[in-house]
Amino acid sequence: MSMKLVRQALRGERPPPRMWRAHELRERYDAVIIGGGAHGLCCAYYLAEEHGITDVAVLEKRYIGAGGSGRNTAIVRSNYLTPEGVRFYDASLKLYERMAGELDINVMLSQRGHLTLAHNDGSLRTMRRRAEVNRLQGVESRVIFPEEIERLCPHLDVSDHPRYPILGALYHPRGGIMRHDAVVWGYAHQADARGVHIHQLTEVTGIAVEGWRVTGVETNRGNIKTGTVLNATAGWCSTTAAMAGVKLPVTTSPLQACVSEPLKPFLDVVIVSGSLHVYVSQSDRGELVMGASVDPFPSYSSRGSLSFAESLAGHIVELMPALQHVRLMRQWAGLCDMTPDYSPIMGFTPVEGFYVDVGWGTYGFKASPISGKMLAECIATQRTPDLIAPFRLSRFSEFDLVGEKGAASVAN
């Protein structure tokens, strides 16, 4: 029994401690972070914790975690395709593995394993390539075949009856799911405890730039003077960057997801099928959390569509016929900022003092802790950490892209 719960039980009518506080907006801050999601709050936490920069404001136009942080399907893994991708996401997974203790909140990391199914020889080849890259980077990952797949997930139809039979899978034991909102709240709590101001319902309406240098931020609650601004938004990253005069090679498309009614635990692993464009896991509450690929058109809509639910259900039932009676309970959409190489953009921009942590497509949640930590280091030390150098904005003009399309284009 945790002492927190004992204290809470004994507290009676006295109010519990607040996780974060509300503040008046100051006229100036050392650093302003736009976007109160996991990325922005994490960066604020690391600025305060590791670099002693506590005069920081996190501006969130709605409530913390309202965007991608609260809309993703909470899958974590590090079995990417490129060595630089594997290194980066594995550093992130390692931070997740010790996050609960560090942030003092149970983020419910559940590393029950992650299976990416292959339905044709081409994807099987890619799985093998990923497994080899992963293993050489010290990430456990291997190609397995139907017999073992069925052992890990007896509900999968591994026969040759389906339209796209399962030929094999990439098995990543350390992959899994967690409680995404708790990550946001944990960072918010710890950043607040270190003096960071979290401003909800605070929308940025302009970014002041003088001669290629950031000088401030305009909001619906007043103006702020600052020499350091981090754009940690998702969905609106290109419009926010445009306020500072920075153009990003990003298009924004919705990604839909849904959950079923709660069920007793029966599915341990995360199941992903690239060919069928679906992924499914069972949360600790018993709901199946399901998602598909990014909608095939750019849009800022966060509404769910019927065709999404139909095609997702069709593929899920083909993979796991026993789920035909399971009921879909709620569907929603989030916004994904897609870059040409399915990799994020982090670090400096041509405008001095204006940093980006954007272009997170469908992989933002998996990278929250490490990107926040690296951006904090970048801002504090004024140099790009090696781990995120491949993801710099200038790679697009230098023709030095990161080839993650093969492992990241299928949403999860």
Add this chain to the structure above:
Amino acid sequence: MAERLPPRTGEVIDREEELRFQFDGEDYLAFSGDTIASALAATGVRVFSRSFKYHRPRGLLCCAGHCPNCLVQVGEEPNVRACRRRVEAGMRVEPQNVTPTLKRDWLAPVMRALSPFMSVGFYYKTLYRPSWVWKLGEPLLRAATGLGKVSVPKIPSEGFDKQYLRGDVVVVGAGPAGMSATLSAAGQGASVLLLDENGQLGGHLRTTGDTQQRLPSLLEKVRAAGNIRVFTETTVTGWFDHSWLAAVRGHRLYKIRAGAVVLASGALERPLLFENNDLPGVMLGSAAQRLLRLHSVKPGQRAVVMTANDDGWEVAADLRAAGVEVVAMADERERAASSSARVDALSADVPVFWRHTVAAAHGGSAVQAATIVPLDGDGDTQAPRHRQDCDLLLVSVGWTPNTGLAYQAGVRFGFDEKRAELTARDMPENFAIAGRAAGTHLLEHELAEGALAGRSMAAAAGRGDAPAAAQWTQVQEEKAAEPARSAPWVSVAGAGKRFLCYCEDVTEKDLYTAVAEGYDSIELLKRYSTISMGPCQGKMCSMNAVHLCARANAASVDETGSTKSRPPLQPISLGALAGQNMEPVRVTPVHDWHLERGAKMMVAGLWLRPERYGDPAGEVRAVRERVGVIDVSTLGKYKLTGPSVPDILEKIYINRWRKLAVGRVRYGAMCNTEGIVMDDGVTARVGEQEWYMTTTSGGAGSVNEWMQWWMQSGWGEGVQLLNRTDDFAAVNLAGPQARALLQKLTGLQLGNDQFPYMHARSGAVAGVPCRLLRIGFTGELSYELHCPSSYGRHLWERLLAAGEQFGILPFGVEAQRVLRLEKGHLIIGQDTDALSNPIAAELSWAVKLDKEDFLGQRSLIRVTERGVRQRLVGFTVPGVSVAPEEGLQIVALGSNGKRPEIIGWVSSCRFSPTLNEVIGLCWLPSEIAETDGAEFNIWRDERPLAARVHHGAVYDPEGARLRS
């Protein structure tokens, strides 16, 4: 004990037909027409399942399919609403979330003991220090949560399907307002679809008021009209863009295009918060009326009725008429607020507590008593308290319009403080709300509003005239004059568990705690406390939660807002959404022959292709030594005509086309704007203004879209692009005997001078009009024959028959892969990835940077200036006979135990039966790739395997054979 009443007018059960079913391992009897809930209630069953978090006993609450309290497992189907599902003979019904049985759940007392430590979000605050505790705790937490079961891993599909419908006006809900709207819209000439989730039309006309007064005539009129289609037991689950509705009935999903929508889906009765308000026996007043009037089931023997409106008094009258003793009435209003004859009559024999409310229910697994307390001015309790024994506690304190569909359609709502209900603002043109869903409760008003809504929506769909604005004004004024139905408060102070959210066992105190912790906006509150995130999706709790959140923040309900209503409005099975599996399969005209010949087929995109017929090595040898034939009908095939075809080809491809002579064929590769190779194929100029282009099988669709995109954006003027992929079969005849064989079937001059390599001809082969391309992917003399699909099998069979004397074999994809690898030909998508540019991929000979603007040119100029770091290059692995697997990494070995560093990867690798050697293609750093014979290490099974760079094809490097 509850019991079945004698036959009554209006009941929906057929007492002639008895059905036997099982619940919790015991046999029960039901009448035909009974729901699982009514049949069990009729035999006195009170507890149906156990709650999500505390495993508390739960029984009927709403009886309308909206709350989570009667969720049961029916066979393999989890989370079935017992109050909606009709009993079928032999049904196996099980309670849910019981450990291990409904009556003896050992987790319930454990949870009760732990509950002081299990306040809202407790799981965020425990089980993580030290970290291994979570490894033990998580399985326990998982086992305790969840509701129904998916127990059998694999079950056969139960035949779900889909149907498309359309209607000028779609009316959702067949109560008085809905039927009135339907009749008025139909009267304007509109085609109307009337949908209702209940088994019968009538809505609350069947469960409240004088059911015989209006219902028969409305039913008769609906039945008589020719342009009305009625769908009962049909639940509308969502409104999507452009009035696209989803509705489900059993195993069928309806997809409905509506011209306009009338939402007449009624109202949900609102639960009241008091201690133990989840005890079985505590029900909404409307639930009791449903049991009584539809199923003739007496819900209890001694009832306390708590109300805040005249509906509760009708409930009390119904109970008395059915022989239930009403032991006390509590009304939150002053005596003066209600003075109907019914109140007067009841007050004479029943103790009535005016300006009182219920503070607590008491009992173990069912309610045994209620505590009634007076209300003071602002809704708090004071002494004295009245404890009243009872076995039924009914609550009728207000209504929440059932307007989720309207939210989805873009209607905005505001809170009417006076009436304590939400009212609609900003109605879209083709959407109307009528009846209780619009806050209208008096029958005459509902009918009038329904008629206006029906007529308006018919007009919106182009049928008849819209009613005058004045008529709407009148209806609105009449509605405004109705007495308020909903109590402005939702709870009174007190101790114990007052459940706000039944799905997730969230109490009022939990909500206040969460707000105090900082989760103070309704959205954060929802995510932290999980209010409104359970199976009822907020139908029971949302309104109360908003009230309490507003109270906690000292804000108004409007300022507090509400969470979004997201589809589906009622959970919908994946089976119904999936329908029948309609995944298309593409097969070539020769497909059946392949199957007859026992070919092993493989999935290639939507296509099925022969991977092999027998031993691929034998197939390779046949091609190298004699002749072979492969079905390549899956190739993308396009006809381009017009004077400016070369213009578009020059834009799309990296190589030149303008000067290609008529009758010539050329290989081409194309890039995206980032300079990444995306497809390749051969294209023939078959006439001055006619071209025949082929693409890879996998790329056919995307190349078509790509070409269309650029042509429509201005580059395709005067060009016609026609997709002939399905129109033509194609076979490739390859091997030294190919010419001799083909000559037997055609009069065309095939000599090397008359029909040289990389030329195209047209003519009859085996009596079939063919286009012949002399190309050589396999490295042998070969002819690709394209003929109309209908002749595909004929041509194939004739080639095989004529080839018999030469020892012909059909070959599959596997043999073709080996053949092309021996020639060092790459496959785009296998040997290239999302970063491969043509210069690095050994296609630099095809890149013409100096030609006019083409797609990818700008990027490729950069690449050329910078130089490429990695190259695709051939290799051999001396001294092994088992080919390393494709996808293996090429490494630089680290010193002293350091992990090897990745420097490249193997994209293709096979054992070559021709050369008796393992050969392949791989990506290597340029400095290694440049040196023919350079050694490098492939990392296989945690060990290095030495391989050697090989420049050029390993087989016939000069290409003499394909030109022969």
